[in-house]
Amino acid sequence: MATRSTRRKVWSAVGAHLPLALVAVVTCFPFFVMLVLSVQPGKPFSLPGSLLPTSIDLSEYTRLLGRGEMVQWMLNTTIYSVLGVVLVLALASLAAYAFAKVDFPGRGLMFWLIIAMMMIPYHLTLIPKFLLVSELGGLDTYWGLVLPTVANVQALFLMRQFIAGIPNELIEAAKVDGAGELRIFWSIILPQLKPIMATLAVFVFLWHWNDFLWPLVALQSGDMYTLTVGLASLNAEETSLATVMTGSVITLVPIFIIFLFAQNWFVRGVTMSGIK
Template structure:
């Protein structure tokens, strides 16, 4: 009888894909830890503001520990205050009108700079972008003198019109429209479409993502704007929310009431952001890199 030696089974090597996956994950831990720390530091002030807004009026200035009881009295008092309601309406008018006008003018200017040819186009674009390097504080006094000479002080148009020339919005629109295929515009012109019809039926629908992104940015810029409304809106009837909340610090208002007002003022920004957030990342990442 012949005996056959059993061959030992070959050891199973770990799958290369698992090693690569583990290597990638282990290399990302420092980045994940850094992002977690930055996120905690970013959210902490908002958490403290919310705790103070929900604390009783006699709560400590800084909540070293969770308060014994939470209450909505500060929020209700804020919403029923006459001054707060008028400040909110003024901020909505200031931000809403600015968003509509800036999106319209920036899209028209971006289309002209991207698809139209005229003498000095590039030089004019670079000169327009150079205005971004000039700080607003340097032009504040001449701008106020100009608005004052036109009787625009303490008016809505005097507060809105000087902020409508947004070079950053024009640049983003130009970068986005420049990557649109020229064949679309040539075919529309062959079919007899006017420039206004091309702009309304081709440019605006195709630029919807970048328009939504700019709408979020412009709304946040004007909603949180403080210096220009403080200078122009000199009466209490035209105060915006940022100016009105700052004025509360000099009056006999408890800190919990001020924090409640600040917490309520953040709600419109969060609503606008969450409604349009799906456009933000894709449009910014694709602008100028298509």
């Protein structure tokens, strides 16, 4: 009986995990292909031969990283992503606290009007943003690249829902002790936002790091390109497939490292947001 019970448990575990394993393989396969092709410069692409390399050549990585423009593109992307994360989280957390815990006339109407902005396709805002940034002289600048992206409605909504679950008694006790709104936000609200802020930081960083359309519109000189725009320019130059794949791998590595270190906060934030 014990053996039969053990077998049932084993088959049950296999039945539960096999679909997940298949989904993982399908998801990771394009990244495997990208990595394999990047270490086979100068060789024609063929299936399945190209997926089973007999040798590894890292010359494309050395050559691409040795180009000054590639380093500049990585620096531009890092600045764009880090500044975007900091400003989005700062603005969204302050606005979310106001909408969740501060009572002022028209709060509900204003909040739902802002949420309605989620229904507007991102592409429809490109031309107005371009015209505004152009008139202000922000084209081909860091501030012109970052500033139009800091008003993130999704981040505001998630933070507002999270803050709404914090007991009002904590805020009322702080007000009795003489604390103002900023002190309450800094000392009581902000420490409890760490899980959701870590989750949003990963999402916002990924969005900025992989953003292609807005940098393509807002940037004009090669020295200001982000990695996505830079790789597109390389592809337009009819470079080899290995070069494009190498650039894609280089672009992917920082994202993978950040997620690797932030995954515990990420899972915790998603779980707690779902519970609330």
